[in-house]
Amino acid sequence: MSIEKVLAKHEFEQWLYDEAKLIDEIDFDGWFNLMHTDLKYEMPVRVNKEGMERPDYSKEMFAFQDDIETMKMRVDRLKTDYAWAEMPPSRTRRFVSNVRVLEYVENEKAVVHSYLLIYRSRSTDIHHDLISGERQDEFTYVEGEWKLSKRFFIVDQTTLNTRNLAIFV
């Protein structure tokens, strides 16, 4: 691996770790600031296909399909006094791994894939939820910073074992 690639990988690992820290610590404004205005944030519904047929997710139905405007609504809602689903917030821990930089144009754009495992615990509940999947991200460089312009999250369950997606993936 060339030194440029090693540095790029390191750069995006740090970006993803910082992102995880912001949402795990419920800094939604801080998290929202990482988003590009052209954001496309999607999580398709995963399906059980016959045999090896791929892709095994729907191209028509999504658990999340947001742009910057609807994402802003979600974030604003969490700040009203009525967002019961996350009041008090879940304790979450986002584990990011298997980071791979697929495309990298310095100070311009990048395509980065990574694995994500979210641990979620609510209230006094002794159960916890685990959400696992792959993030396929695209980044755009704006005024000295990488912004997330596209996220496609492929979740590893066809039936989600969590009460809602009041948390971000």
Added chain:
Amino acid sequence: MIETKTNVHLDEMSREEVANYLSETVRPEDGVIPAYIMGDENVNKLEHEKIFMKTWLLLGHESELPNKGDFITRDLAGYSVIVSRGQDGSLRAFYNMCTHRGMKLCRADKGNKGQFTCPYHGFTYKNSGELIGVPLQKDIYGGQLDMEKMSLHNVTLDTYKGLIFGTWNENPEPLLEFLGDFKWYLDIVVGRTEMEVIGPPQKFIVHSQWKIGSDNFVSDSYHTMVTHGSIAKLGMVPNAAYSKKGYQVHVKNGHGCNIGMPNPDFAFPEELIPEYKENLSSDQFELMSNVKNMIGTVFPNLSFLVSHTKVKGKLISNTTLRLWKPIAPDKMEVMTWFLVDKNASEDWKYRSRESYILTFSPSGIFEQDDTEVFTDITQAAAGTLPIVKNFNYNYTMGMHREPVKDFIGPGVVYPDKFTEAGSRNFYSYWLDMMKA
């Protein structure tokens, strides 16, 4: 003083005794619903036998399998079934179990197949259910295997306006009679024009008793002000009290809905008005022209919703179905389908789906606050405490009200959505079934 009956042990009672105990304690006519029915294992077991094995349950929508050979696999009362469209174009459903030695025949959610081959020993069935192939049959069975008797186990099936219902009951009340006057309202939701389901249904697990979902949709508009208070704050609906205006309807067999109206705006694509007029009576069309939302439940666990909100400054409606499928006394799988008017413009369809995902999908900003409440109610109803302490819920809201006589649609109708009449009706039919 709370009456303490530490001697009540449902687990030691016969089914008949449980039913009798329910009769004594579940008193919808007085607005009294005991908390234990939301958590008790024995009640849950009896519900499975007396309700889920007996009534019509939703399996899906015809648009999910439009072509010959299309199939979907779904649960019917917790048992996997294959729904398939045969080469003759008609729909059939079977228990997803090989009649040889019980292997699950099909593991995909959907697909297109004229026949199914069992992964265990290779028995092959036509999509109409007949066993047509057994490897080495002549040799190993000496030609004695009576293949005609080994068809897949049949599920009783019927449809209404695209909705596919199945039941394990071989002699059910005909579907049209079971739905009764509720058809009038269902027509507006799923029969106003040709509707299509977009994509697969979304599924998620909630640690909640299934009845809480059905009950919430059958009569609880009251919670909207508080539980969904954030939505008014975002300006997606006019104000927190908007949810009170309108009517609440219930009919026999436990079905019921809430109709939010009036609405200064037409909630559906206007260019389809000629189609709506063709498919609906003029009274139904008049109601449809005025609705802001329609929220209801077809007994026992199918709920529907038409919701008209403002997304990105523009009004848009979405139509969804949801099933509250019990998997344990304190756990259900929620399954939601998004439906859209087939001949609507691509722009309308896109925006309608977007509003569904934003509001009522698993990430939906309405949906998520409901599931939080459902989970906590379930937790508080669990264990022996609710039964020994005789904890009851209060379902008396609106009991002082008289139904209106001049409403445009059928059923018992109240001129205000804030009443628990629909829930009282739901639980009284529930009780009838549990006693039957």
